[in-house]
Amino acid sequence: MAAAGVLALAVIPLLASREVVDLLVFTALYSIAGIGVTFLLGQCGIISLAENVFYGIGAYATAYVTTALGWHWLVALVIGMAIGGAVATILAWPVLRLSGHFLALATLALATIGHVLFLEWDWITGGTLGIGGVAQISFFGCVLNTPQRFYYLAWIVVGIVFWLYSNLLDSRAGCAMRAMRDRPDAAMVLGIDIHQLKVKVFVLSAMVGSLAGSLFASYVTFVSVDSFGIERAVSFLLIAVVGGAQTIIGTIFGAAFVTLAPNLLSRLGDVHPLLFALALVLTVIFLPQGIGGFLQQQIRRLFELSRLGGDA
Amino acid sequence: MTATLFIQSLLAGITNGFVYGLIGLGISVIYRGTRVVNAMQGDFSLVAGIVLYLCSEHLGYPILPSFLAGVLAGAVVGWTVEIFFVRPTRRRGGNEESFLLVTLGGAFAASAAALLFFGRDSRPIRGLGGDNLLDVFDATIRVHAVWLIALSIAVVVALRLFYTRATIGKAIMAASIDPDGATIIGINVPMMRTLTFVLGGAVGGIAGVLISPLITVNYEMGLLLTLKGFTAAIIGTLGNPFGAVAGGLMLGIVEALAIVFVSSGYKDVISMTFLILIMIAVPNGIFARRGRAGG
Amino acid sequence: MNTFEATRRSVLTGTMSTLAAGCFAAPVLAQQSDPISIGAVLSLTGPGAALGQAERSGIRLAEKLLNEAGGVNGRIIRVLVEDDGSKPDIAKSKAEALIFNEKIALMIGASLTASTGAISALTNSEKMPQIALTGLGPAIELTYKSLFHLLPPQALNAKAMLEYTKAQNFKKIGVLHDSGYGQLVYNNLKTMGSDYGVSFVAVEKFEVGAQDVSTQAAKVRAADPEAVYVIATSSVPFRAARQVRITQPIISAIGSSAYDYVRGMGEYADDIVFPEFLVGEDPESHQKAFVDIYKAAYNSLPKNYEAAGWDAVHIAVNALKKAGPTERTAIAQAMREPYRGVMASYNFAAEDLTGIELSSYVYSKLVKTQFTRLTFKAGTKS
Numbered sequence: 001m002a003a004a005g006v007l008a009l010a011v012i013p014l015l016a017s018r019e020v021v022d023l024l025v026f027t028a029l030y031s032i033a034g035i036g037v038t039f040l041l042g043q044c045g046i047i048s049l050a051e052n053v054f055y056g057i058g059a060y061a062t063a064y065v066t067t068a069l070g071w072h073w074l075v076a077l078v079i080g081m082a083i084g085g086a087v088a089t090i091l092a093w094p095v096l097r098l099s100g101h102f103l104a105l106a107t108l109a110l111a112t113i114g115h116v117l118f119l120e121w122d123w124i125t126g127g128t129l130g131i132g133g134v135a136q137i138s139f140f141g142c143v144l145n146t147p148q149r150f151y152y153l154a155w156i157v158v159g160i161v162f163w164l165y166s167n168l169l170d171s172r173a174g175c176a177m178r179a180m181r182d183r184p185d186a187a188m189v190l191g192i193d194i195h196q197l198k199v200k201v202f203v204l205s206a207m208v209g210s211l212a213g214s215l216f217a218s219y220v221t222f223v224s225v226d227s228f229g230i231e232r233a234v235s236f237l238l239i240a241v242v243g244g245a246q247t248i249i250g251t252i253f254g255a256a257f258v259t260l261a262p263n264l265l266s267r268l269g270d271v272h273p274l275l276f277a278l279a280l281v282l283t284v285i286f287l288p289q290g291i292g293g294f295l296q297q298q299i300r301r302l303f304e305l306s307r308l309g310g311d312a
Numbered sequence: 313m314t315a316t317l318f319i320q321s322l323l324a325g326i327t328n329g330f331v332y333g334l335i336g337l338g339i340s341v342i343y344r345g346t347r348v349v350n351a352m353q354g355d356f357s358l359v360a361g362i363v364l365y366l367c368s369e370h371l372g373y374p375i376l377p378s379f380l381a382g383v384l385a386g387a388v389v390g391w392t393v394e395i396f397f398v399r400p401t402r403r404r405g406g407n408e409e410s411f412l413l414v415t416l417g418g419a420f421a422a423s424a425a426a427l428l429f430f431g432r433d434s435r436p437i438r439g440l441g442g443d444n445l446l447d448v449f450d451a452t453i454r455v456h457a458v459w460l461i462a463l464s465i466a467v468v469v470a471l472r473l474f475y476t477r478a479t480i481g482k483a484i485m486a487a488s489i490d491p492d493g494a495t496i497i498g499i500n501v502p503m504m505r506t507l508t509f510v511l512g513g514a515v516g517g518i519a520g521v522l523i524s525p526l527i528t529v530n531y532e533m534g535l536l537l538t539l540k541g542f543t544a545a546i547i548g549t550l551g552n553p554f555g556a557v558a559g560g561l562m563l564g565i566v567e568a569l570a571i572v573f574v575s576s577g578y579k580d581v582i583s584m585t586f587l588i589l590i591m592i593a594v595p596n597g598i599f600a601r602r603g604r605a606g607g
Numbered sequence: 608m609n610t611f612e613a614t615r616r617s618v619l620t621g622t623m624s625t626l627a628a629g630c631f632a633a634p635v636l637a638q639q640s641d642p643i644s645i646g647a648v649l650s651l652t653g654p655g656a657a658l659g660q661a662e663r664s665g666i667r668l669a670e671k672l673l674n675e676a677g678g679v680n681g682r683i684i685r686v687l688v689e690d691d692g693s694k695p696d697i698a699k700s701k702a703e704a705l706i707f708n709e710k711i712a713l714m715i716g717a718s719l720t721a722s723t724g725a726i727s728a729l730t731n732s733e734k735m736p737q738i739a740l741t742g743l744g745p746a747i748e749l750t751y752k753s754l755f756h757l758l759p760p761q762a763l764n765a766k767a768m769l770e771y772t773k774a775q776n777f778k779k780i781g782v783l784h785d786s787g788y789g790q791l792v793y794n795n796l797k798t799m800g801s802d803y804g805v806s807f808v809a810v811e812k813f814e815v816g817a818q819d820v821s822t823q824a825a826k827v828r829a830a831d832p833e834a835v836y837v838i839a840t841s842s843v844p845f846r847a848a849r850q851v852r853i854t855q856p857i858i859s860a861i862g863s864s865a866y867d868y869v870r871g872m873g874e875y876a877d878d879i880v881f882p883e884f885l886v887g888e889d890p891e892s893h894q895k896a897f898v899d900i901y902k903a904a905y906n907s908l909p910k911n912y913e914a915a916g917w918d919a920v921h922i923a924v925n926a927l928k929k930a931g932p933t934e935r936t937a938i939a940q941a942m943r944e945p946y947r948g949v950m951a952s953y954n955f956a957a958e959d960l961t962g963i964e965l966s967s968y969v970y971s972k973l974v975k976t977q978f979t980r981l982t983f984k985a986g987t988k989s
Binding site: 041245277278 | 420
């Protein structure tokens with residue numbers, strides 16, 4: 001079944017229009033950043049509204065390093081992830097001592113601070129005017145300057161990141177996280193350093209966020225502060241919840257929802273933001289486990305039914 | 313730095329503080345009764361503000377009935393949200409994030425609807441005492457702002473009495489603390505939850521009619537207010553109405569002082585950093601009961 | 608798969624309603640054969656809605672009248688308007704759809720600088736001519752070969768403000784600006800101020816969408832300026848300034864003069880000067896025809912952005928008439944010349960891709976909530 005999905009994914013750019021492929025590229029980019037938030041929420045019980053900061057750090061790192069310094073895109077990408085990781089480590093240590101609503105609010109505070117700094121430090125970020133002419137990614141002379149070409153890179157990265165995360169999910173660390181989320185006292189007794197674990201997961205989510213941001217900058221070749229505000233932070237959270245925080249694959253559906261739904265709805269005229277809001281409400285009400293959780297349930301039920309059918 | 317400037321900034325900070333506190337108040341009321349973090353609180357105020365504008369400016373009704381219409385509108389929206397958004401989510405087994413997101417969707421919907429039907433203009437509304445200003449040592453504060461502060465305090469006191477003296481208030485608290493136990497002694501828990509949202513909506517409505525004349529009503533004001541109110545409510549411990557106002561005051565004054573003493577560009581950086589530091593320093597919230605970390 | 612079903616259904620409904628709308632909209636006077644598509648990415652929702660919706664009104668009016676007059680050599684034009692929701696990422700996606708799906712001949716847009724930037728990277732690589740409804744953006748745009756701007760660069764806006772300031776003999780100026788549009792204008796004011804003998808005694812900033820800026824306004828007042836610059840896309844700072852008793856004259860910029868903001872200022876819309884281009888209440892002679900047509904069609908007065916939308920379509924049609932709708936480089940080349948629009952006189956061959964001179968500016972003053980046109984004209988040498 002997974003193989004069928006991968007095959008479909010591989011074939012789409014050859015069949016679909018450029019516009020659809022472009023949307024799917026954005027879906028991939030948001031999935032990469034989104035999985036960080038999903039994991040924090042689903043496995044650690046942490047609501048993070050700060051992902052836009054790291055997304056922005058990655059994007060601006062790539063933009064600045066390739067335009068002002070003229071270095072290679074891969075170097076820029078690594079620098080972006082390194083800065084994102086470093087910033088996350090410094091912030092996570094004090095902030096992750098908080099819990100519950102305080103922590104959510106603290107991440108919101110970080111998002112606000114990040115947004116203001118992106119605006120104020122315009123010698124790096126270009127402020128409202130932005131930075132144009134960001135270098136595009138190229139592999140051995142093949143420049144990824146069309147959605148179709150970039151699509152493959154984006155989804156391969158999605159595959160790698162998701163594979164990493166599902167390993168994490170099934171690992172000892174994953175079990176420890178779930179213990180920490182559900183029964184923190186018991187976890188402490190078992191000797192799990194909760195704080196260190198939280199910091200590590202937070203830093204990881206920051207780094208994938210920066211990765212996504214770097215790819216984004218190389219794709220659009222233009223970055224401006226409008227893309228990295230509170231709205232972006234909220235949409236990453238939407239991706240996590242609508243996709244289903246408990247699953248990894250659900251993130252893709254969440255990202256698809258956030259990318260495709262507004263675009264399709266905008267054909268219906270000026271009423272489209274209202275329709276998107278209603279679509280969101282309906283999705284949350286009817287699919288409380290998110291799209292991913294819903295699919296998981298359906299698949300499980302299919303297996304049950306087929307097993308019962310076989311036994312009879 | 314003149315005395316006038318300092319006083320002006322304090323007046324602005326206090327006024328803003330009560331504005332944030334009013335929204336935080338509504339968020340705390342709803343959280344107290346239902347454990348739902350209501351992302352739509354600012355939009356309750358938006359609706360109330362629009363109704364106030366329509367009644368007083370567009371149709372020309374006198375101020376007091378228009379105010380009441382606005383508050384009523386807020387209560388009605390609160391009721392609608394509970395019945396159509398929150399209840400179905402609860403019935404289908406939503407978790408904490410689901411409620412936050414369903415109200416967030418509601419907030420987007422309200423803002424989009426306002427843009428569609430109300431337009432993209434900002435409309436000014438006459439307040440209590442018109443546009444008159446009060447002079448305090450050459451600094452100014454709008455008469456309406458003074459009314460806002462006074463009425464906010466009145467609302468907080470009224471709520472306190474409601475929760476401690478009125479039977480319904482105590483029933484709401486009981487239903488929220490222990491739904492099963494409350495049902496056993498005959499409290500209609502779902503009704504209490506709806507009532508909480510109606511109350512929260514009414515508080516949002518009061519906030520809306522008081523705030524709108526100060527800031528001009530426009531379709532984007534909902535979420536911006538909600539963010540500030542959220543901050544205020546959490547500083548003061550979620551669920552504590554008095555705390556929300558205190559939290560709001562703290563936020564408003566810090567913002568004003570940041571502008572005056574540091575720079576206006578970095579106002580948000582300073583106030584948000586201050587916020588994080590406060591939360592780390594006082595992990596239980598300034599008014600929390602002991603042992604409940606995280607607010 | 609609820610979401611996918613719903614998606615398919617909404618695509619179907621969307622397509623049907625678009626088709627239905629298209630059938631009603633197509634005018635009958637010009638030939639129906641094979642219309643020429645022009646794309647337009649505007650901010651119809653979100654913070655830029657005031658600009659985008661105004662531009663759309665002008666565009667639609669121009670489209671209708673140009674088609675009635677015969678379109679492009681007998682072929683009607685179809686302007687496909689898309690909403691970027693004030694977000695640059697969406698602007699890029701919409702641009703992709705317009706260029707590759709709809710096969711547009713020419714792109715108009717966007718309403719906001721960031722969205723223009725996101726689109727221009729694409730139009731440049733595709734050599735598609737683009738008429739931006741914003742001022743010159745980041746430096747990279749100077750290397751683009753087919754991008755033209757209808758709004759003045761912020762440097763010119765700043766100059767227009769300073770020209771008036773110098774003529775009034777104001778030397779000490781206080782500034783109250785937002786961190787978006789206002790920051791862009793101020794960055795230029797800062798570098799040019801001394802050339803006009805102007806020093807900025809107070810500069811205060813607030814975030815876009817701020818509701819209360821009275822403390823910042825008080826700081827400006829405390830510096831005791833001779834006049835105050837208020838630059839923001841909202842009515843809030845204007846009210847705040849007057850409410851903290853700033854009695855000095857206020858000078859603002861074109862982005863703040865929309866009727867939406869003036870209405871929001873209420874009674875405080877007084878003693879404010881805008882260097883802009885179109886004063887609907889008292890238009891210059893070459894603008895009168897447009898104002899009358901607009902009033903007849905929409906029953907309201909147009910202003911700068913409506914005129915910009917109108918000019919955009921006219922410039923596009925002119926170029927298409929000269930170069931035909933297929934050769935992109937030829938169309939861009941056909942545009943690279945002076946053009947006398949309703950909003951301003953342009954010269955797209957100029958270095959700043961706009962070519963507006965200070966002489967195009969019309970200075971308006973709000974007197975008791977009404978716009979009046981000042982006789983003041985900035986120096987002709989810019």
